[in-house]
Amino acid sequence: MILVIGATGGVGRHVVSSLAATGPETGVEVRALVRDPGQVTLPAGVEAVRGDLSSPRTLEAALRGVHGVYLMWPGLPVQPRVVEAIAEHAKQVVYLSTDVTDLADGEQPTSFHQEIERQIRQSGLDWTFLRAIDFATNTLGWADQIRQGVVRWPYGLAARSLVHERDIADVAVRVLTTSGHAGGKYVLTGPEAITHADQVRIIGEAIGRDVRWEDLPPENARRQLTAAWGNAAFVDARLAAWRSFVHTPERVTDTVELLLGRPPRTFRTWARDHADDFR
Numbered sequence: 001m002i003l004v005i006g007a008t009g010g011v012g013r014h015v016v017s018s019l020a021a022t023g024p025e026t027g028v029e030v031r032a033l034v035r036d037p038g039q040v041t042l043p044a045g046v047e048a049v050r051g052d053l054s055s056p057r058t059l060e061a062a063l064r065g066v067h068g069v070y071l072m073w074p075g076l077p078v079q080p081r082v083v084e085a086i087a088e089h090a091k092q093v094v095y096l097s098t099d100v101t102d103l104a105d106g107e108q109p110t111s112f113h114q115e116i117e118r119q120i121r122q123s124g125l126d127w128t129f130l131r132a133i134d135f136a137t138n139t140l141g142w143a144d145q146i147r148q149g150v151v152r153w154p155y156g157l158a159a160r161s162l163v164h165e166r167d168i169a170d171v172a173v174r175v176l177t178t179s180g181h182a183g184g185k186y187v188l189t190g191p192e193a194i195t196h197a198d199q200v201r202i203i204g205e206a207i208g209r210d211v212r213w214e215d216l217p218p219e220n221a222r223r224q225l226t227a228a229w230g231n232a233a234f235v236d237a238r239l240a241a242w243r244s245f246v247h248t249p250e251r252v253t254d255t256v257e258l259l260l261g262r263p264p265r266t267f268r269t270w271a272r273d274h275a276d277d278f279r
């Protein structure tokens with residue numbers, strides 16, 4: 001039995017469907033943790049169980065009889081009891097993290113991902129971290145501008161190695177259903193680094209229209225993004241990262257290909273898959 005926490009999310013829903021499809025061959029049973037089982041549609045054979053990460057006591061029923069857990073943390077305050085509950089029932093956890101460094105003893109985390117990783121490492125579980133550098137789905141934030149034909153954003157020449165959410169899901173399923181991944185810290189990227197401006201051009205080609213890029217001055221971007229996101233420190237960190245990717249493209253790893261035996265999906269493939277989201 002594998003429990004998918006985050007079963008209706010952008011990655012989790014593909015984890016659920018892929019596990020359900022492989023179940024007859026591998027003997028895998030799939031359970032999905034959801035807030036309201038009556039409001040979700042899941043593949044045939046997948047058991048929906050009510051639960052909420054913000055209330056760890058609600059996880060007990062979902063964890064009963066479980067061997068492996070796919071865990072996505074949705075930005076809620078960290079609840080140590082969640083990892084403790086998983087460790088009391090399961091043997092394995094695959095955690096969808098991001099590109100973070102390991103914390104030294106006594107070092108304070110700079111992100112909730114670091115804190116959850118530390119809790120998992122200390123839990124006694126067989127763990128694997130999927131450290132996705134960044135999701136191609138984040139470009140959906142440009143959808144309204146793309147519909148208007150021009151995207152105004154900072155650092156058009158920043159080159160990013162965005163990963164398709166289905167590749168993350170495929171890696172998660174491989175790790176959950178095969179051996180040899182305990183202690184793995186897998187950094188996942190797309191197959192190449194593509195500039196912001198080229199990402200916009202490729203999305204325009206996928207929807208059959210010309211979309212222009214206009215560089216937004218960083219100070220204007222700082223004001224707009226701080227108002228939209230509400231976290232000035234996070235905005236400053238993002239701007240600094242994008243500025244760095246102008247001169248040094250975001251790194252590209254071969255992890256997806258090594259684990260799956262095929263190259264990761266391209267950003268152009270992602271754009272075609274999501275064309276309707278931009279129309």
